Amino acid sequence: MSDATDPALAPAPPRADCVADSAGGVTFDIAVVDAAEPVLVLRRRGGSGGPADEARLPLTPAGEGHMRAVLPGTVQLAEGRWDMYLDGRAVQPGIRDLRALVDRVPDGSDGVCVRVPYPTADGRLAVRSWVRRPHAEAGDIVLGDGACTVEGTLYGVRAEPGAMAEARLGGTVHRVPADGAEGAFTFTVPYDALAEPPLAAEQLWQLWLRPGAGAEPVRISRVLDDVWDRKNVFVYPVHQGEGYKAAPCYTTDNDLCVRLTA
Known part of the structure; x- marks a missing residue:
């Protein structure tokens, strides 16, 4: 039994x-x-x-x-x-x-x-x-020579004069100008600006958008579809720089970053 x-x-x-x-x-x-x-x-x-x-x-x-x-x-x-x-x-x-x-x-x-x-x-x-709330939805990512250009759409806020994109690593912030019109935004991140030597370990730079001068920054992510974890699904070609490698990437939470490795 x-x-x-x-x-x-x-x-x-x-x-x-x-x-x-x-x-x-x-x-x-x-x-x-x-x-x-x-x-x-x-x-x-x-x-x-x-x-x-x-x-x-x-x-x-x-x-x-x-x-x-x-x-x-x-x-x-x-x-x-x-x-x-x-x-x-x-x-x-x-x-x-x-x-x-x-x-x-x-x-x-x-x-x-x-x-x-x-x-x-x-x-x-x-x-x-x-x-x-608000939200910056990442769209196309265009790879250039030593840089990546991010295009996307803003929800709940619009880009204004003085808009900036921010790459953040701990307390370090690198800013580049961002363009925007009719709810869209675009900016270009040069990898060399992030790869300050010596690069001893992997770095994951978070990408944020500050819609205007004095505005609160908004995390850039891609969530408006059926993909719950983009980390291993959206993989981009790696750029070989001087003493580093760089590529845009997504986290398991679908947040957009730039990954640097030695």
């Missing part, structure tokens, strides 16, 4: 299909499972466990054998990674329909809110949330 703790007798883990919409909402469909409380729970990874770090989505019947929960775009979801649970059990990813997020152009009058459902490295379902 099999022991009651035999994994073969354990209930199958819950699995959810999901559909994202262009307004920031996500709908989750899950096969009916035995649950003491029919509620999908989202918990923010690394949070303090308070009310702001948990979202509870009631499950309601949605056709034979299925239940549905909806995360409306109007519900506040702090920036971060949100893991999903049902009755304390981690939810596994099913079919993810993210087509509405591709080439998304939001209203963006005060910035952007983005939610991307994704599979974690250990096979769970999570939601990556970005809340950027």
Whole structure:
């Protein structure tokens, strides 16, 4: 006779299909499972466990054998990674329909809110949330001789005379002028300006945009599509300088940087 703790007798883990919409909402469909409380729970990874770090989505019947929960775009979801649970059990990813997020152009009058459902490295379902008010969305990156030119779009703020781009490393800041018109921006970062010798270790220079003289800087990122982690997806050719190598890159949070290596 099999022991009651035999994994073969354990209930199958819950699995959810999901559909994202262009307004920031996500709908989750899950096969009916035995649950003491029919509620999908989202918990923010690394949070303090308070009310702001948990979202509870009631499950309601949605056709034979299925239940549905909806995360409306109007519900506040702090920036971060949100893991999903049902009755304390981690939810596994099913079919993810993210087509509405591709080439998304939001209203963006005060910035952007983005939610991307994704599979974690250990096979769970999570939601990556970005809340950027205002927001600088990176677009094309043009590689030149010893420099990169970044083009993008501003949401929630416009570029004004005196706009500057900033490359930041700790307390060190290098500034270059930025041009902007009709919500767009562009600037060029010369690598030599960042590669002050001696370069002994890898440096990751964060790129920010200051929309005007005296304006608060805005982190430059790329979040308006279905890619939740660009770090190993968007890889750019490396420039060989004098005593260093340089290339633009994205972090796991989709923030834009320039990486220098010796």
